[in-house]
Amino acid sequence: DTAVSQTPKYLVTQMGNDKSIKCEQNLGHDTMYWYKQDSKKFLKIMFSYNNKELIINETVPNRFSPKSPDKAHLNLHINSLELGDSAVYFCASTLLRDGGTYEQYFGPGTRLTVT
């Protein structure tokens, strides 16, 4: 079974539209994240969400908003899409192990193309 899943896999939309990407993890992890990977393959954290605490990367425009209906889901809503939002968006979640070590697992990614 897929540990972290995202839908849709591909999303093509026009500038100015509003869209959402959904993420679900079935591992019982407490912390979930959204990352953006741009055309140069640079992967950057956008948000982390831990037990209702949201940590926002200050460089993320407020057009982006994470929404967590429950512990297993962290969706990403994007308003007024711009060309520069075109990228691959990855959801991830963290398993905290005994001793303070942890492992972060990524979903398959959503390739967003804004035209």
Add this chain to the structure above:
Amino acid sequence: QKEVEQNSGPLSVPEGAIASLNCTYSDRGSQSFFWYRQYSGKSPELIMSIYSNGDKEDGRFTAQLNKASQYVSLLIRDSQPSDSATYLCAVNEYGGGADGLTFGKGTHLIIQP
């Protein structure tokens, strides 16, 4: 501003040889260090984690950490063509990972048959 630096490559290594990938980081407070492998069009896959100075071995992979030098490396022994991918170094300041990982831009590794 936390930074993680990697040589973008491509790094070309003959099959069966040892591939050596390097990474430096700017934040001395970093406590957790990871290597991810990413095939083209796929998501990052965790292959190694290391938390204390020294070496950590897992199969053909060895991660090395030197916190004094702010340096992390990954050695891949007996390199196989299937190891051809982009390798991402990632660090985290806090032990729990609540604020997410800071990634380098990755090293593109090519294993030549």
